[in-house]
Structures are given as structure tokens and as C-alpha cells.
Amino acid sequence: MNAETPFGAAAREQLDRFPLYRWWRRSIVGSIDHEHVMEKIIAESGWSPRYAFMTMMSAGIAVLGLLLSSPAVVIGAMLISPLMSPILGLGFSLALFDFAEMRRALIALAIGSGVAVMFTAIIVLLSPLQAPTPEIIARTRPNLFDLAVALFAALAGTFAIIRGRGDTVVGVAIATALMPPLAVVGYGLATWNLAVLGGAFALFVTNFVTIALSATIMARIYGFGHHLSSQQSWTQTVLLLLVFIVMAIPLGVSLRRIATEAVIVSQVRSSLNEQFDSRARVTQLDVNFDKTPIAIRSVVITPRDTVQQAGKVEAALRQRLKRLLTLQLDQVVLDPGARAFDAQKEELRQAGDAATAETALVSTISRALALAAGTSPEQVLVDRDHRRASVAAAVLPGADLATYRTLEQRAATDARGWTIALTPPQLALPEIGFADNSDELDEAGLAATEISIWAAQRWNLPALAVPGLPDTLTDKPLLAERRARRIADLVTKAGLRPTSAPAEGQRFRLAAPTTR
Numbered sequence: 001m002n003a004e005t006p007f008g009a010a011a012r013e014q015l016d017r018f019p020l021y022r023w024w025r026r027s028i029v030g031s032i033d034h035e036h037v038m039e040k041i042i043a044e045s046g047w048s049p050r051y052a053f054m055t056m057m058s059a060g061i062a063v064l065g066l067l068l069s070s071p072a073v074v075i076g077a078m079l080i081s082p083l084m085s086p087i088l089g090l091g092f093s094l095a096l097f098d099f100a101e102m103r104r105a106l107i108a109l110a111i112g113s114g115v116a117v118m119f120t121a122i123i124v125l126l127s128p129l130q131a132p133t134p135e136i137i138a139r140t141r142p143n144l145f146d147l148a149v150a151l152f153a154a155l156a157g158t159f160a161i162i163r164g165r166g167d168t169v170v171g172v173a174i175a176t177a178l179m180p181p182l183a184v185v186g187y188g189l190a191t192w193n194l195a196v197l198g199g200a201f202a203l204f205v206t207n208f209v210t211i212a213l214s215a216t217i218m219a220r221i222y223g224f225g226h227h228l229s230s231q232q233s234w235t236q237t238v239l240l241l242l243v244f245i246v247m248a249i250p251l252g253v254s255l256r257r258i259a260t261e262a263v264i265v266s267q268v269r270s271s272l273n274e275q276f277d278s279r280a281r282v283t284q285l286d287v288n289f290d291k292t293p294i295a296i297r298s299v300v301i302t303p304r305d306t307v308q309q310a311g312k313v314e315a316a317l318r319q320r321l322k323r324l325l326t327l328q329l330d331q332v333v334l335d336p337g338a339r340a341f342d343a344q345k346e347e348l349r350q351a352g353d354a355a356t357a358e359t360a361l362v363s364t365i366s367r368a369l370a371l372a373a374g375t376s377p378e379q380v381l382v383d384r385d386h387r388r389a390s391v392a393a394a395v396l397p398g399a400d401l402a403t404y405r406t407l408e409q410r411a412a413t414d415a416r417g418w419t420i421a422l423t424p425p426q427l428a429l430p431e432i433g434f435a436d437n438s439d440e441l442d443e444a445g446l447a448a449t450e451i452s453i454w455a456a457q458r459w460n461l462p463a464l465a466v467p468g469l470p471d472t473l474t475d476k477p478l479l480a481e482r483r484a485r486r487i488a489d490l491v492t493k494a495g496l497r498p499t500s501a502p503a504e505g506q507r508f509r510l511a512a513p514t515t516r
Contacts, residue, residue, distance in 0.1 A: 052112070055116050066184060083109065084211070087215070088157070091213065117189060124190035131407050131411050134368075140196050154218075178207055264323075272285070291378075293324035293325045296328070369420065372411050386419070387417060408422035429452040429455060439483045463496055465510065466508075469501065
């Protein structure tokens with residue numbers, strides 16, 4: 001620690017005149033064994049083989065929980081994450097202006113974070129499940145509330161370690177906000193999904209910095225660094241405020257946007273209710289903020305005598321919101337008979353509730369499919385009538401056709417009755433293998449054939465060229481011809497037309513047919 005300056009000593013003598021300050025020094029600072037706390041923090045804040053192993057295990061559990069969309073598994077990773085140790089070391093070193101400990105903690109944190117990201121990326125690359133899940137999506141859009149979560153977690157965790165209340169509280173309070181977003185960074189790196197990677201990294205940095213600086217604040221409250229000079233204390237305070245302000249501004253903007261969208265939806269619903277009779281009911285409301293101008297779609301159940309002109313309702317909405325917008329208004333007109341009206345209204349109310357749930361499902365499908373394909377939700381084509389969603393996937397480094405097919409299958413699993421079509425980039429079809437001296441496809445060969453047929457269907461190819469397939473049947477076909485016919489039968493069964501192509505020795509690889 002730095003020696004106290006004469007000016008600092010004089011200032012402290014002035015403060016000693018205040019009863020509250022004397023109480024704080026006696027009851028708060030005096031009750032803490034500062035040396036014991038610092039020995040414990042320093043002992044656990046550096047790099048060690050145990051730290052590396054525990055970080056990898058925590059990261060592995062976290063990424064598997066995210067891929068399985070299992071909150072229970074993700075919580076397991078939170079409980080054993082060791083990242084809080086170097087972060088606490090960094091926070092206390094900032095409070096003490098201990099640059100040696102600060103450098104030691106930063107090195108441990110950087111190495112641990114890098115190991116966690118690389119380990120989770122390897123797991124994702126080896127996993128057949130690579131589609132983004134709700135657990136992954138939830139960690140890609142940080143806002144001011146995430147900063148508040150990290151702040152409260154850090155304050156609770158630092159209090160626990162200073163007061164000796166148990167390591168479990170520290171692990172739960174601090175690790176909760178770190179390992180899952182770090183695992184999502186590894187997922188984004190493995191799938192080369194920059195939107196996921198960037199959002200999760202922003203969340204990790206927000207949480208890590210907030211936790212470290214909150215630990216610094218708690219350390220100063222409990223008397224760590226009270227021998228620092230007045231200049232050092234003011235420098236520390238100003239830097240803390242600046243960092244929190246710099247982080248809070250973009251996160252506040254994100255939170256404000258979310259809140260503004262919620263207010264606009266409420267205003268739109270209120271305005272629609274005002275435009276129609278009290279017997280009418282807004283059963284479906286979908287506001288698309290990604291379009292310019294804002295696109296609004298609504299379904300209103302109304303008696304025949306209160307039907308409104310869509311243009312008039314749209315003009316009223318523009319005047320109410322003071323924004324440019326487009327309105328697609330569908331009015332379900334009911335006959336005015338009392339009992340008939342009530343029965344029809346109740347029937348359509350139930351249908352409207354189902355439509356609202358369907359709209360939410362469509363939004364979820366679009367977002368998940370866009371993340372799987374590495375594109376934006378606006379590029380997903382949704383056919384509500386036929387319950388079909390399709391998207392053209394971007395080129396993902398290291399991904400082959402099997403990867404894209406797995407992404408599509410995972411997205412279809414979460415789509416509940418929808419047909420999902422993910423069109424892969426134009427990549428080479430896989431090579432098809434057979435059992436030795438046999439015309440029977442081995443397991444890998446059958447999988448390669450299925451992938452080739454799937455890719456051809458997604459590319460809208462009417463036919464596939466089969467190497468070695470003769471134009472006419474022969475009485476005693478050779479092995480290569482029998483193999484070609486076996487593949488051709490599978491192509492025909494899938495609804496495609498097999499065409500002949502020059503053979504390439506004993507190798508079989510389907511291709512788009514060439515024009516003769």
C-alpha cells in the first residue's frame with residue numbers, strides 16, 4: 001500500500017470529528033481482518049492447472065446446457081465457475097492500486113476466458129446439435145437490466161467473501177453472470193455467427209467489468225485502500241464513474257428501445273379499441289419495428305354496423321403515434337343478432353387467441369432459423385397458410401452440407417408442426433462409399449446419399465447425375481454399374497430423376513446434371 005501523505009492525514013483528522021465516520025471506522029472497517037481476506041483472494045486469483053481444469057469443465061457444462069436448452073444444466077455450470085476469483089482479485093487490486101496483483105489477475109482472466117471460448121467452440125464443432133436455442137438467443141441482446149444483475153451479483157459476492165459468509169454465495173452470485181455468455185461466444189465462433197458472437201461478447205464484457213468495479217466499491221467501503229492518498233482516491237472514484245457511465249449509455253439505449261416498442265404496441269392496441277365500438281375486440285396485433293415505416297397487422301372482430309375504413313384507422317394511428325406506419329387491417333364482421341353475435345364472438349375470440357400464439361411462434365421460428373443460417377430474420381420467408389419457413393443460409397467457415405442439414409433438423413424440431421427449409425450454399429456433394437466388393441451402401445455411404453438428395457431438393461434440382469449409370473440396361477452389369485443403379489434407385493425414390501454421368505473410377509459423387 002502507498003504511504004499516507006501529510007495532506008491525507010490532515011483530511012482524515014478532519015473526518016474523525018464526525019460521529020458517523022468514527023462509527024464506520026470502528027464498526028465496519030475495524031471488524032474486518034483485511035490481511036486474511038487479501039491472502040485468500042491473492043491465493044485464488046492467479047493462474048493454476050486447477051483453475052484451467054475447472055474453467056474447462058464449467059464451460060463444457062454451460063455449452064451443453066445451452067445446446068440442449070436446459071436451464072438446469074446451465075445452472076450447474078454457474079455453480080462451479082472459477083472465473084470469479086481473478087475478477088475479485090482485479091477488483092481488490094483496483095481498490096489498493098496494487099498493479100502487480102492487477103496484472104496477475106488480468107492474465108489469469110484472459111487465459112481462462114480464452115480457454116473457455118476455445119473449449120466450447122470445439123464442443124460445438126463436434127456436436128450434431130448446432131441450431132441456436134432459446135437459452136442461446138437470450139444471451140445475445142444485453143441491456144441495462146443485465147448491468148444491474150451483474151452489479152447486484154458482485155455486491156452480494158464481494159460482501160460474502162469479505163465477511164466470510166461462504167464460497168457458495170460467491171459462486172452463485174458472480175459466476176451466474178459470466179460463464180453462460182462466454183460459452184455463447186464460443187458457440188458464435190464455432191458457427192461463425194457474428195450476430196451471436198458480438199451480442200454474447202458484449203454481455204460478457206458488461207458483466208465482467210461491472211463485477212470487477214463493484215468489487216472495488218465494496219472493498220473501499222470495508223476499508224481496503226484507506227491509506228491511499230486523496231489524489232488516488234479521487235482518481236479511483238472518477239474512473240469508476242466514467243466506466244459505469246460509458247457502459248450504461250449503450251445498454252440504456254437498448255433498454256429504452258425495448259421499452260419504447262412495448263409502449264408503442266400498447267398505444268396501437270388502445271387506439272384500435274377507441275376506433276371501434278365497445279363490442280369489438282382486437283384479437284391479433286403484430287407490430288414489425290424492423291421495417292421502415294413500421295408495419296402493423298391487426299385482426300379485429302366487430303359487428304357489421306361498426307365496420308371502419310382501414311385508411312381512416314391508419315390515419316388515426318399516425319396522428320396518435322406521430323410516426324410513419326403502414327396498417328394491414330383485417331375485420332371479421334359478425335351479424336348483430338344477440339345470441340348469435342355472442343356465440344360467434346366467443347368462437348372467434350378463441351380463434352384470435354390461437355392466432356396471437358401463432359404470431360409469437362412465427363417470430364420465434366424466424367429468429368431461430370435466421371441465427372441458424374447466419375442471416376437476419378428479415379431474410380426468412382414465412383408462409384403462414386402452409387406453415388412453412390425457409391431461408392438461404394450464409395457461408396459458414398468449416399461447414400459442409402451435413403452441418404447445414406443438421407441445423408435444419410434442429411430448427412424443425414423446435415418448430416412444432418411447421419415445415420422448415422434451410423437452403424445451403426452451393427457446396428460439393430459428399431463422396432459416397434460402398435462396402436468392400438459389394439453394391440451395398442455402407443452406413444457412411446447411405447448418409448452421404450441422403451445428404452446429396454436433400455441438398456438437391458433444397459437447390460430445386462429436378463435431377464441428379466449418377467457416375468457410371470448406363471443409358472440402357474445390360475444383362476450382366478458390372479460392380480460399378482450395380483452400385484450406380486443402387487444410388488439411382490434412391491434418387492428415384494426421393495422424387496428426383498437420375499441421369500447418367502461419366503464414371504470416376506471407383507469413386508461415386510452425385511452432381512447436378514449437365515446439359516447435353
